[in-house]
Amino acid sequence: MPPSSPTPSAFTFPVAARYAGMASSPLKDIFALAAKPDVVSFAGGIPDPSLFALEDIAECYDWVLTHQGTRALQYGVSEGEAELREQAARRLSRDLATDASQIRITSGSQEGLFVAAEALLEPGDVVLVESPTYLAAVQAFAVHGARMVGVETDDGGVLPDALDRAIRLHRPRLVYLIPTFQNPTGRSMSAERRAQVAEVLRRYDVPLIEDDPYGELSFDGHRFAPIAAEPGMSGRTLLMKSMSKLMSPGVRIGWIRAEGPILDTLAVAKAAISMQSSVVDQLTVARYLETKDLDAHVRRVIEVYRARRDAMAAALTPVLPAQAHVTRPEGGMFLWAALGEGYDAQLMLDDAVAAGVAYLPGWSFYAEDPDLSTMRLSFVTHSPEVIEQAVGRLGEVIARQG
Missing domain, CATH: 3.40.640.10 (Type I PLP-dependent aspartate aminotransferase-like (Major domain))
Known part of the structure; x- marks a missing residue:
């Protein structure tokens, strides 16, 4: 017989004040979203493992x-x-x-x-x-x-x-x-x-x-x-x-x-x-x-990432509200979208995940006075085809809130 689940202890460890209220962390939540098999996650800066020089x-x-x-x-x-x-x-x-x-x-x-x-x-x-x-x-x-x-x-x-x-x-x-x-x-x-x-x-x-x-x-x-x-x-x-x-x-x-x-x-x-x-x-x-030639490996990775950046930028343009502002980075792993007044990226997240796509709400990146309409999207993990389809579903979620 499989072992039974342990009975939870009634004892509670005292937690240092600096960790009070930190039962979870944004990074932990990023990786949880990325691990969902039925969700295309743009939440984490997760390199595509197929590109590793294994x-x-x-x-x-x-x-x-x-x-x-x-x-x-x-x-x-x-x-x-x-x-x-x-x-x-x-x-x-x-x-x-x-x-x-x-x-x-x-x-x-x-x-x-x-x-x-x-x-x-x-x-x-x-x-x-x-x-x-x-x-x-x-x-x-x-x-x-x-x-x-x-x-x-x-x-x-x-x-x-x-x-x-x-x-x-x-x-x-x-x-x-x-x-x-x-x-x-x-x-x-x-x-x-x-x-x-x-x-x-x-x-x-x-x-x-x-x-x-x-x-x-x-x-x-x-x-x-x-x-x-x-x-x-x-x-x-x-x-x-x-x-x-x-x-x-x-x-x-x-x-x-x-x-x-x-x-x-x-x-x-x-x-x-x-x-x-x-x-x-x-x-x-x-x-x-x-x-090994790390620079040559990085050049190969960059070719892939550039195409994925372009795919995400192209897919986002028609689905964002007119007042939205989107960065177009010349490198790295992330796009940043500010949807503008009336939008709350955190409130939209559950609907987005239900539609099979995840992003990271931007409020968690602010030390103070967060812009709740912002979201971070990583373009490096998925192919252009997957990016295009997932951004299309995200656009439908954004349209419903607008």
Whole structure:
């Protein structure tokens, strides 16, 4: 006989105040939507697994386990394995001179954000973020007691004058930005805007966390230099990078570039959180970067993503209300649609899921004063044909609310 279900315990664990009310999280809900077999989900930034370089990755795992097996399965160092730090520094040096000693390995850039928050934030600190911004960064900062303040943006990213005013008013501990193919909007800052933002940060001596998981997914081949590469910014910036969108999210490898004493603090924080990232995964990623052509793989992925971006943009145009505003990113993974007054994307979601399509309501990406008419749609997971059909069903749901 199968075992019976356990009887629920009457005991309730006391929960830390910073997690009070967090029975779920937007990220958990994203993956739940993506897992529904009868729903075409645009909710999560989920790479198409058919595009993974599976044979190359498997070959690298085999090589590591054959030639470095006992080391790969042993404890490692909190700073990260030397080979991977060398490879990370080499890639970063294309835009910003970097030494392996300036790299700290993390289990994806998401852990990087948590490590940075652990190292930098005290309860009550203010963090300035774009409005809207990456929801999991808000969560990572919030559980460390920080208060997020949204800074006004336009289609070119955060507004330098608004950032200046916010710094003078709130005296923030740090600023968090995603300058390239931003999550959730897909927007990118021009070189001029980056220079203006850097000038504001230098003037007030405010540190920057620059998150760049999407920067290499450029559809026109243009690579944006990070704000960290602006004069006087490398030493005041924690630059976050990730292999999740380039190689595989399941590998969970990313890194932080930093300079000076904060590097030691980051290593201590990392050790307290997870001791070290998986050594076998680190060595495999290092082997992949050393022996395989990541840039060629990314070019193949970009061709597919560009076609899917075009398919989604074309399908959305006729089904959105006249007042709607939609971004058209030149890279990355996301479109952002603001439907306009009278629409509530959260209220529409149940009807959309019933119609077999899901998106992420935009309110969760705002630190404050959310635009309830907004939605984030990821175009990278599905074929153009599936995108066209699903957006058509979404259009019928939007029309009913209008």
